[in-house]
Amino acid sequence: MKEEFEVTYKALFRRYYAGLLFYATRLVGEDDAEDIVQDVFVEVWRRQDTVEIGEQFQSFLYRSVYTKAINLLKHKAVAENYNADAVEFYQKKLDYYQPDHTDVISRIENRELRSELHRAIDELPDKCREVFKLSYLHDMKNKDIADVMGISLRTVEAHMYKALKVLRERLKGLRF
Numbered sequence: 001m002k003e004e005f006e007v008t009y010k011a012l013f014r015r016y017y018a019g020l021l022f023y024a025t026r027l028v029g030e031d032d033a034e035d036i037v038q039d040v041f042v043e044v045w046r047r048q049d050t051v052e053i054g055e056q057f058q059s060f061l062y063r064s065v066y067t068k069a070i071n072l073l074k075h076k077a078v079a080e081n082y083n084a085d086a087v088e089f090y091q092k093k094l095d096y097y098q099p100d101h102t103d104v105i106s107r108i109e110n111r112e113l114r115s116e117l118h119r120a121i122d123e124l125p126d127k128c129r130e131v132f133k134l135s136y137l138h139d140m141k142n143k144d145i146a147d148v149m150g151i152s153l154r155t156v157e158a159h160m161y162k163a164l165k166v167l168r169e170r171l172k173g174l175r176f
Contacts, residue, residue, distance in 0.1 A: 002048075008053060009041075009044065009045060009048070012044075012053065012057070013041055016058065016061055017041075020037045020040065020061055020062065020065050021033055021034060023062060024036045024069060027065070027069035027073075027093065028073060032072055036068045037065060040061060040065055040068060044061075055112045055115065055116055056112060059112065070094060073090040073093070074090075076090070117167075120166075120167055120170045120171055123166075124163050124166060124167070128159045128160075128162050128163040128166070130149065131156055131160055132159070132160065132164075132167075134148070134149075142156045142157060
């Protein structure tokens with residue numbers, strides 16, 4: 001189990017390190033960026049028994065870097081005796097790069113959500129999936145779906161009900 005995590009860990013490190021370093025450099029500058037990114041990966045290693053490496057892992061890494069950067073910048077502000085100009089500068093920098101307002105993070109999260117949604121749709125039973133796709137992806141009315149598929153309107157409604165129920169349950173933990 002530990003060897004399996006080590007292989008996964010190394011692959012994740014190679015995949016995300018450069019992007020995280022670039023992101024951290026934009027937040028805190030070159031001098032502190034590498035330490036922050038390394039701290040994030042050290043924390044992942046320490047918590048290997050509890051860390052969940054899944055669809056949201058990339059967002060988790062970027063948010064962790066952001067949080068560590070906030071803590072460092074706050075510490076610097078305190079160390080500089082609350083120099084008003086420095087505090088304002090750091091606050092503007094934090095606001096600008098805040099993950100919830102950053103286009104890059106939003107695109108990553110949206111791509112992850114779309115991917116999860118498509119996987120959930122693909123897991124639906126065949127007829128449910130076909131009815132759901134015709135309705136939501138092709139914007140067809142239930143009557144038209146019934147005509148195209150050669151089934152009754154009630155059957156279309158039953159498939160839609162089942163598809164929506166399954167998708168709600170499958171996607172309930174995601175943030176849209």
